[in-house]
Amino acid sequence: MEFFIQQLVAGLTSGAIYACVALGLVMIFVSTDHINFAQGEMAMFATYLAWAMIDVGFSYWMAFVCAVLLAFVGGLFIQRVILKPLETAPVLSLVVCFIALLSFFNALAGMLWSFTIKPFPTPFPPKDIFGNGLVSAQQLGIVAVTVIMLGILTVFFRYTTLGLAMRAAAQNASSARLMGVRVSWMLALGWGLAAAIGAVAGMLVAPIVFLDPNMMTGILVYGFAGALVGGIGNPMGAVAGGFIVGVLENLVGSYLIGNELKLSFALAMVVGVLLLKPAGIFGQVIVRRV
Amino acid sequence: MAAILDVKGLSAWYGPIRALYDLDLTIEQGGVTALLGANGAGKTTTLRAICNMTRRAGTTTFDGKDISKFTTEDIVRLGIGQVPEGRGTFTGLSVDENLRLAFHIRKDRAEAMRDMDLVFELFPRLKERIKQQAGTLSGGEQQMLAVGRALMLAPRLMLLDEPSFGLAPLIVQEIFRILKRINVEKKVSMLIVEQNAALALELADHVYLLETGRVVTQGPSELVKNDETLRKAYLGY
Ligand SMILES: Nc1ncnc2c1ncn2[C@@H]1O[C@H](COP(=O)(O)OP(=O)(O)OP(=O)(O)O)[C@@H](O)[C@H]1O
Ligand SMILES: [Mg+2]
Numbered sequence: 001m002e003f004f005i006q007q008l009v010a011g012l013t014s015g016a017i018y019a020c021v022a023l024g025l026v027m028i029f030v031s032t033d034h035i036n037f038a039q040g041e042m043a044m045f046a047t048y049l050a051w052a053m054i055d056v057g058f059s060y061w062m063a064f065v066c067a068v069l070l071a072f073v074g075g076l077f078i079q080r081v082i083l084k085p086l087e088t089a090p091v092l093s094l095v096v097c098f099i100a101l102l103s104f105f106n107a108l109a110g111m112l113w114s115f116t117i118k119p120f121p122t123p124f125p126p127k128d129i130f131g132n133g134l135v136s137a138q139q140l141g142i143v144a145v146t147v148i149m150l151g152i153l154t155v156f157f158r159y160t161t162l163g164l165a166m167r168a169a170a171q172n173a174s175s176a177r178l179m180g181v182r183v184s185w186m187l188a189l190g191w192g193l194a195a196a197i198g199a200v201a202g203m204l205v206a207p208i209v210f211l212d213p214n215m216m217t218g219i220l221v222y223g224f225a226g227a228l229v230g231g232i233g234n235p236m237g238a239v240a241g242g243f244i245v246g247v248l249e250n251l252v253g254s255y256l257i258g259n260e261l262k263l264s265f266a267l268a269m270v271v272g273v274l275l276l277k278p279a280g281i282f283g284q285v286i287v288r289r290v
Numbered sequence: 291m292a293a294i295l296d297v298k299g300l301s302a303w304y305g306p307i308r309a310l311y312d313l314d315l316t317i318e319q320g321g322v323t324a325l326l327g328a329n330g331a332g333k334t335t336t337l338r339a340i341c342n343m344t345r346r347a348g349t350t351t352f353d354g355k356d357i358s359k360f361t362t363e364d365i366v367r368l369g370i371g372q373v374p375e376g377r378g379t380f381t382g383l384s385v386d387e388n389l390r391l392a393f394h395i396r397k398d399r400a401e402a403m404r405d406m407d408l409v410f411e412l413f414p415r416l417k418e419r420i421k422q423q424a425g426t427l428s429g430g431e432q433q434m435l436a437v438g439r440a441l442m443l444a445p446r447l448m449l450l451d452e453p454s455f456g457l458a459p460l461i462v463q464e465i466f467r468i469l470k471r472i473n474v475e476k477k478v479s480m481l482i483v484e485q486n487a488a489l490a491l492e493l494a495d496h497v498y499l500l501e502t503g504r505v506v507t508q509g510p511s512e513l514v515k516n517d518e519t520l521r522k523a524y525l526g527y
Binding site for chain 2: 162
C-alpha cells in the first residue's frame, strides 16, 4: 500500500510537469492548429536563463519570475518575427520551422553553457511532509506551483476580456476581427503564454532530471501524449491528460512492465486513445449547427 | 447631408477571379441603403471589401477619413459593425460571452453595459439563453445574436448581410422592426443586403442594384419600388 501511494504521488508529480507541457502545446494548437515541436527546447532554454541568473546572485524566486517573463517575451517575439511572416505558408514549411527552432535552442544552449549536465537548485526544503516517507516537500511544491498556475490561467481565460478575446480569436478568426479583436496579436500572446508555461515546467523538472540541453526531449513526448490523451483541442482536457499519463506511466511502470518500457507505454496510450476516441478523452466535439 | 460612407472605384478579387468592378457607393448619415441583386452578384463581397476582408482596390472614406488601407480590426474599432453572412457565431462561447467580447474594445464600460441591456431588451430570447453555448442556439436566435454582437460595438454604421436568411416570416418581421428602431433611436446608418427585396425596400431610403459585380441602377427606394420593369427584371416581384 505504501509503495502504491509513493508511486501515485510520484506519478502526480511528473503528471504536473507533463500537464504544463501539454498545456503549452494546446495553447498554440487551439489558435493555429500547429504543434510546436520546439516547446520543450524553449522551456529548457528559459531554465538555463534562470540558472544563469541564479549563478550571478539572483535569489531563486527572483530568477524564477524573471525567467518566466523572459520566456513570455521570447515567445511573443518568436511569433511576431518568425511565424507571422509564415502565416499563409504550407504546414510542412511550419513543421520545418519548428524543428529549426528546436535545434537552434538546443545548439545555442550547448554553445553558451556546454552540454555537460548541471545541478539546478530547488526552492523546496528536503523535507518529508507527513514524516512517513510518502510525500516530499519537493513533490508537494511541484504540484502546488502547477495548480496555482493553472488557477491563474483559468481566471485569466474565463474572467478577463483579454482572455475572452484570445478564446474568440482561436475559435473563429474572421468573426473575431469583425469584433475588433487584433487576432494576430492574440496568437502572439498565446505563444508568449505557452513559452511562460513551458519555462515553469522546465524549472520545476530541472532539479530532478538535472539541467542539460536535452533534458526536455523525453518530457515533451510525455506532454504530447498527455495532450493527445486528454484532447488536444481542450486545455482542461490536456491538463487532465498530463496527470493521467503521469500516474499511469508510474503505476504501470512499477507494477507491470518495468521502467524501461514506460515511454513505449505512453505511446501505446496515445495510439489507443486516438483509435477509440480521436478527440481525446475530454475532447468535446463541439455541437454545431449548419 | 454628409455621407457617412463613400466608396469609390471598389474592386475585389478572389485569387484570379474578379468579383467587383469599380463600384461607387454612398451612404448618407443616418440613412439606410439596400444592396440588392441575384445570387453571386457580389453583395457579400462588397461588404467584405469595405471591411478589407478580401483583396481589393479603390478608396473607402468613412466619416471623412480614408480607411482604404486600414485593417479589418481598425475599421471595426472606428465604428463599422458587420453582421456577416453565415452569422459568424462563436459556437463554443456562451451567448453572454459572444456579446461581452465587445468589451475588449469598448473604453466606456458603463455605456457598454447599457448597450448590453438594450440588446436583451430588443431580444429577450437571448436573455433567456444567456448561459447557453451559442452553437446550440436556433438559426434565428443566432441571427439575433449576430445583430446583438454588432450592436455591442456601438457602431455608427452597420453592414448587414441577409439578416432574414433562413428565418420564419414572423421573426423576419421582428428583426426588421428592431433594425428600424436601432436606426431611428441610436442613429445608426445601415447598409443592408437582402434577398427579400420588398422588405428591404420598406426599411431603406436608398437602393443599389448589383449585377455580376457592377452597379446597374441606384436611386431612392421610392423610384425603384415604383418602376415595374426594374422590379420585374431584378427583384422578381
Ligand atoms: N471565397 C471565394 N473564392 C472564390 N470565389 C468567390 C469566393 N467568395 C465569393 N466568390 C465569387 O464571387 C462572386 C460574388 O460572390 P458574393 O458572395 O459576393 O455574392 P452574393 O451577391 O453575396 O451572393 P448570395 O446572394 O448568393 O450571397 C461569386 O461569383 C462567387 O462565386
Ligand atoms: Mg452573399
